[in-house]
Amino acid sequence: MSETDGLVSAYVSDADRDAEATVRPRRLAEFIAQDRVRDQLDLLLQGAMRRGSPPDHILLSGPPGLGKTSLANIVAAELGAGIRVTSGPAIERSGDLAAILTSLAEGDVLFIDEIHRIARPAEELLYSAMEDFRVDVVVGKGPGATAIPLDVEPFTLVGATTRSGLLTGPMRDRFGFVAHLDFYAPADLETLLHRSARILGVPITPEGAIEIAGRSRGTPRIANRLLRRVRDYAEVRADGVVDLDTARSALIVYDVDALGLDRLDRAVLTALVDSFRGGPVGLSTLAVAVGEQPDTVEEVCEPFLVRAGLLARTPRGRVATEAAWHHLGRTPPNGIFGADSPAAPDLFSLDTDQP
Template sequence: MSNETSAVAAPEDRDAEATVRPKRLAEFVGQQRVREQLEVLLHSALRRGSPPDHILLSGSPGLGKTTLSMIVATELGSGLRLTSGPAIERAGDLAAVLTSLSAGDVLFIDEIHRIARPAEELLYSAMEDFRVDVVVGKGPGATAIPLDVEPFTLVGATTRAGLLTGPMRDRFGFVGHLDFYEPDELERVLSRSAQILNIAITPDGAAEIASRSRGTPRIANRLLRRVRDYAEVRGAGVVDLPAARAALKVYDVDPLGLDRLDRAVLRALVENFGGGPVGLSTLAIAVGEQPDTVAEVCEPFLLRAGLLARTPRGRVATANAWRHLGRTPPPQIATPVTQAPEGLFNLDP
């Protein structure tokens, strides 16, 4: 059992996450602006009797991109096909998926920025003209066979919107960015999940878990299950404030929501490199992780928490990072700030 609070879902957690996923827009907590925009888009399409424009959802892992794609299909009363960018290695793989779609289906491609370039070029014509050209043969004798595709809606999800090519981004009629959640929104998520999972939870217990969930519903639900386990084994079976604090200490989640890997990154910056600047690859080697893991799992929250800064020369630990580790920051970076910035979870992306 992992004690990490990564927002990337582990296989053993997916069944539990599926149980608490909202099925309709009205059940979806948070992301008010994106939810309202999607409601208008989908209801308009239903009135016209035609598929809505293609949808691109961006944001950090665990904020609800996959859930929203499923909700889109449910609201439209359509079938849903799920795949991912890394799984589409060749144009033929994508052509097989596209030609198997029924009219009005929703195709969800997770991590769409990682789709292979030949497949991406094939997707252009499918998105615009509902047609794909399948090349048969090789060399001078190769022939392109046009195949019609039933009208469909593509929902693409990405954690790295900046890696999308311009032509790909331009083909989406709606682009929504999912922000980190406020603590009160996470408390509502936890209350809903606890009811579905038949977990006894108190308001102060929910508030404590929410405050350590890094603004991410997936992490909040994962911590809820771990606190439930602790409460059942070492407590009275109720997720209250004492149980939450004791359990999260066991699972190495500190009051800011930092886990072992987050603190390892900060310690490497402060203790190994004097606060930085240091390059991402070097930092990743120092903590024994892949650069993508540090960049996609740790950095977004550390940046928003005011513990890490990016500079042209590399990553730098802020004065708050030094203080969080119980160290005195050097005079050149010391500031009077003694806590994380106000509005921790509502900073502009």
């Protein structure tokens, strides 16, 4: 994938980490949208602080880029507690997790990102830590092995996952509060862009924010990333103000179209429509046609294309929908393309639980 292809990827890149830390909300009141989750979380935290005890363990699920990491940091900030951050893939052995747990102070927050990828021995160790605040560390091997029980200070685990279906039942059951984050509406993204622009010192007009929000796939991370790239364009080739014309011109340069599709997304749709007459076609064949690996097409492109109603997965393979033909300006095989043809569907009225 080229450098610009990553602009509309919801997965965090190395360049995003420092930039996101600048605009990330610090308190629950600053967190935009996700009203239901925010209200529920506020009740959970307020109740725990009044009782003087750590809140129940929290599981945050949803697609990448919607604010799970921000909420984990907000939980710690609202509680006035320290936070220890790690990820599921980084915990390969139960001993690694035991070292982290025993170093926590009372009331601390442990944030495990991508918790569904934690190793099974570490997951089983986590069960007793979550329920009884105790871990058993096995010393030695074979008949002489000894389990040494270690007490853990009361803590709150915040787990984040983009694939909640991969969590085991015992793990899910140990969370006292489970929240699912949904994609943002355009109006919420506009509010977020204005806030980020103020923090970054970027002059932005309402029309400029609307244009960027409409191409952000309902994802704050993408909206902030596009804002930074449009800022670069505005400072170098315009008067420094992110207005409608500047936003449109910048996003043309960065190859992000009106629906938020990038070069690879359009390549997948174009291959389906032009080379395979709309499909069905197998994933491997489609990946070869666009010069990418099958897992890149499946994990990076397809989720948004399916959610946008431009591509369908069928038992026989991938199929371009009628909306995809219209978006590419092609004539569908079962109809005539014209001014009265239906437009692409409203991206934010679709079922966001689709893969």
